[in-house]
Amino acid sequence: MRFPTELVQPWIEPGSRVLDLGCGDGKLLHQLAKNIDIHGYGLEIDPYNITASIKQGINIVEQDLDKGLSNFADNSFDTVIMTQTLQAVRYPHLVLDEMLRVGKQCIVAFPNFGHWRCRWYLNTRGKMPISKFMPYTWYDTPNIHFCTVADFEVLTEEKHIELVNRRYVDHHNKSSSAARMWPNLFAVTAIYRITKE
Amino acid sequence: MPTDARKQSVGLVTPITHHFDHDFELACGKTLAGYDLVYETYGELNKDHSNAILICHALSGNHHAAGYHSYDDKRPGWWDHYIGPGKPIDTNRFFVVALNNIGGCSGSTGPTSINPATGKRWGSDFPGLRVRDWVKTQAELADLLEIDIWAAVVGGSLGGMQALRWSLEHPQRLKHCVVIASAMKLTAQNLAFNEVARKAITSDPAFHNGNYLDHDTLPRDGLALARMVGHITYLSDEVLGSKFGRELRSGSFEMGQDDGVEFQIQSYLKYQGESFSSCFDANSYIRMTQALDFFDLAREYDNDPVDAFKNAECEFFVVSFSTDWRFSPARSQELVQSLIAAQKNVSYVEIESKMGHDAFLLPNARYQDIFSAYMNRVYKSIKRKK
Numbered sequence: 135m136r137f138p139t140e141l142v143q144p145w146i147e148p149g150s151r152v153l154d155l156g157c158g159d160g161k162l163l164h165q166l167a168k169n170i171d172i173h174g175y176g177l178e179i180d181p182y183n184i185t186a187s188i189k190q191g192i193n194i195v196e197q198d199l200d201k202g203l204s205n206f207a208d209n210s211f212d213t214v215i216m217t218q219t220l221q222a223v224r225y226p227h228l229v230l231d232e233m234l235r236v237g238k239q240c241i242v243a244f245p246n247f248g249h250w251r252c253r254w255y256l257n258t259r260g261k262m263p264i265s266k267f268m269p270y271t272w273y274d275t276p277n278i279h280f281c282t283v284a285d286f287e288v289l290t291e292e293k294h295i296e297l298v299n300r301r302y303v304d305h306h307n308k309s310s311s312a313a314r315m316w317p318n319l320f321a322v323t324a325i326y327r328i329t330k331e
Numbered sequence: 332m333p334t335d336a337r338k339q340s341v342g343l344v345t346p347i348t349h350h351f352d353h354d355f356e357l358a359c360g361k362t363l364a365g366y367d368l369v370y371e372t373y374g375e376l377n378k379d380h381s382n383a384i385l386i387c388h389a390l391s392g393n394h395h396a397a398g399y400h401s402y403d404d405k406r407p408g409w410w411d412h413y414i415g416p417g418k419p420i421d422t423n424r425f426f427v428v429a430l431n432n433i434g435g436c437s438g439s440t441g442p443t444s445i446n447p448a449t450g451k452r453w454g455s456d457f458p459g460l461r462v463r464d465w466v467k468t469q470a471e472l473a474d475l476l477e478i479d480i481w482a483a484v485v486g487g488s489l490g491g492m493q494a495l496r497w498s499l500e501h502p503q504r505l506k507h508c509v510v511i512a513s514a515m516k517l518t519a520q521n522l523a524f525n526e527v528a529r530k531a532i533t534s535d536p537a538f539h540n541g542n543y544l545d546h547d548t549l550p551r552d553g554l555a556l557a558r559m560v561g562h563i564t565y566l567s568d569e570v571l572g573s574k575f576g577r578e579l580r581s582g583s584f585e586m587g588q589d590d591g592v593e594f595q596i597q598s599y600l601k602y603q604g605e606s607f608s609s610c611f612d613a614n615s616y617i618r619m620t621q622a623l624d625f626f627d628l629a630r631e632y633d634n635d636p637v638d639a640f641k642n643a644e645c646e647f648f649v650v651s652f653s654t655d656w657r658f659s660p661a662r663s664q665e666l667v668q669s670l671i672a673a674q675k676n677v678s679y680v681e682i683e684s685k686m687g688h689d690a691f692l693l694p695n696a697r698y699q700d701i702f703s704a705y706m707n708r709v710y711k712s713i714k715r716k717k
Contacts, residue, residue: 151674175671181697184680188704191711195667195679205668 137217138307139165142241145299145327146172150212153177153236155199155229156219160187167192200224203232211236217243218323222276227289234295234330243325246302248282248318267305267322283318290328299327332399332407340407340415341373341398341422348438351471358461364447368472369438370394370430373414374422376476381713383478384420385469385505386410386429387486387493390561390619391611393437396429397422412694419702424710425482430472432465432493434618442614443544455541455614462489462626466496473504483507483709487691488658489619492626495666498643499628507709508643511650512691514662515628515636515669521657524564525620528557532613541614554613555604562603567654567687575599636666640673646712647677648705650698652690678705 139162146152148170154163157176160183166172177197178184187194197205200223214237216229221244223229233240245267246252255263262272270277281289283302290297302313302321312320332343348369355363371394376383386396388409397414399407414420414427431439434457442457473481484505486494491513498508517525532538535553539546563571575596582592632639647670651663660681670677682698684690690698 173674175677181701185697185701185704188678188701188708191708193676193678195671195677196681205664207672210672 137162137243139169141243141301141303141307141323141325142166142215142217143169145239145241146170146213148172151210153206153211153214155214155216155233156222157187157192157194158183160190160192160194162215162217163187163192164190199229202228203236206236208235209238212238213241214239215241217241217325218245220244221279221281223279226279226281227293230289230293230295234328239298239327239329241325241327242286243323244281244286245277246283246318246321246324247280248284249322250319253319283321283324286324286326290326294331296329296331297326298329301325332402332404338416340411343402344371344373344395344398344400344408346371346394346400346438349472349475351468351475355468357458357464359459361458363433363440363458366433366440366468367438367444368430368433368440368468370428370472371396371398371408372429372476373397373427374425376426376478380478381480381482382424382710383426383428383473383476383481384709385473385481385484385497386414386420386427387465387469387484387490388429388432389486389488389490390623391607391616392490393435394429394431394439395437397427410692412692413699413702419699419706420485421703421706421710425706428472428476428478430469432460432619433468434460434465434615434622436612436615441612442541442618443612452544453614454544455617457614457618460618460622462492462496462622463500465493465622466500469493469497470501470504479504481505482713483509483706485509485511486513487511488513488688489623489626492623492628495628496626498645498647499639502642502644505645506712507648508645509648509650509705510663510666512652512655512658512663512688513666514658515666516626516630517624518662522624524560524657525624527560528620529617531556531560532617535613538613541617543613549608550613551605551608554608554611554616555601557613557616558607558611559600559604562600564657565688567656567685569654569685570687571596573685636669637672640670640675643670643673643675647675649677649679650691650702651679651681652684652686652688652698653681654685655688655690657688 152172152174154176157178163174163176175193179198214233220226252263302317303323304310304313305322346369350367352365395408396410397408416423431437433439434441442453446453484494484497491510494508494510532553535550537548538550578595580593580595580598629636629639649663649667651660667679
């Protein structure tokens with residue numbers, strides 16, 4: 135699932151240093167470099183994605199996010215991005231801490247498990263939802279830590295993380311009015327720009 | 332040479348020896364009154380001389396990196412899995428240059444050459460070498476071949492150290508630096524293994540303080556022992572276990588029949604040691620391991636690799652192998668970390684392999700795949716420049 139560049143680009147300073155955690159095939163960094171001349175590095179563990187990133191022409195470093203970012207200095211990047219990866223790490227709260235240590239600001243995007251379709255699926259079928267956006271069975275999935283918009287915001291409050299901006303988008307990555315009004319029900323993807331308080 | 336070698340490899344190749352006729356000052360302060368370099372090239376140099384790749388060899392390597400020397404040749408060059416038509420270093424696209432470093436024993440000036448001052452072989456009097464000396468001779472070879480800028484300088488192990496030194500000494504003369512199974516400096520454990528190897532050689536009664544050739548002899552046992560120790564460290568416990576285990580080559584475990592018992596691993600190491608000691612020079616081995624020991628990328632930059640890399644202008648590709656304990660992934664990660672902190676373009680992969688340090692020479696699907704992808708990037712960067 136590729137993440138649309140336009141959802142994060144407005145929050146990133148042109149020409150700045152960007153670290154993308156779980157960068158997939160590197161398309162996002164490639165686009166950001168092309169559009170606003172960022173100097174970026176992607177971290178990834180999947181061999182196919184790493185090769186794809188090499189082909190994409192980005193800087194790609196093989197690294198397991200679950201082992202932390204101790205090889206990166208405090209505030210060494212202007213922006214640390216993590217899109218659609220939060221739900222796949224072993225300790226999401228610790229990865230958030232690490233991101234905020236390494237990045238002056240961070241951008242986090244994740245699929246909202248509180249979306250009404252997920253709730254409907256679980257309610258009517260009594261089974262973990264499987265959809266085009268979450269195509270995995272519960273027992274064989276990289277996504278081990280699904281959360282809702284409400285869950286995430288509680289965590290950020292507990293951790294005194296400042297929510298500088300937030301965007302809630304639907305299946306078409308558009309900020310529909312329903313998603314803006316009742317994000318926990320109607321946001322398919324939630325995107326936050328966060329900093330240390 | 333296999334009959335279909337032309338398809339799979341660069342085919343027959345002939346080494347070229349060039350004599351550089353000027354005084355060459357070494358890092359140690361001593362001067363060589365001229366020197367020879369033996370090298371091979373594969374592929375065609377393009378019109379604007381922008382597709383050249385330099386291959387830097389490791390401890391016991393030489394100029395014969397790919398192809399065959401004759402039809403009777405049983406084995407191709409040492410990196411034939413990775414250099415050739417359609418291979419990661421694709422000779423249909425690149426002009427590949429591989430040389431034997433000075434101090435070596437495959438044709439370039441080294442301890443077995445004649446010292447012009449005495450008319451006798453250098454032997455142990457051959458001056459001490461540093462990695463930077465090799466880089467300097469390689470730059471002179473580049474001048475000779477009219478290559479201003481290498482599309483990439485590529486090396487594994489000690490070869491990777493030469494590639495790194497290139498990026499600092501001649502930042503404008505390479506576009507990509509490919510560093511495989513290498514490090515910014517050796518660890519104490521590595522220094523220790525090299526010392527054991529040298530001690531094995533110098534302890535051989537046939538060594539004669541390095542002047543064994545004057546005594547018409549060779550310290551074969553010492554050199555073989557040095558190679559045996561080295562060889563163990565180039566492989567992983569896992570691969571030794573799976574290849575040899577505790578299998579016996581001869582004899583039996585039956586009580587009272589201890590004579591003639593030989594493990595497979597014993598026989599293998601004996602073979603490795605003997606075949607190496609019959610084709611490599613002991614003084615070369617000593618000089619090469621010393622250059623390896625002394626290499627410390629950031630020493631003259633106040634021991635700060637980040638500061639050192641600020642001079643570099645090329646892009647870096649760093650590769651490590653999961654079971655390599657001689658040049659472990661941690662050493663490559665330190666290198667990558669310094670490059671990122673210096674804001675250099677770098678990509679890094681750790682290849683899953685059970686082959687230990689030797690993995691960089693051996694076939695491996697993921698390694699081949701990603702190496703090809705990166706070299707494709709190198710090729711594209713040449714084309715863009717046109």
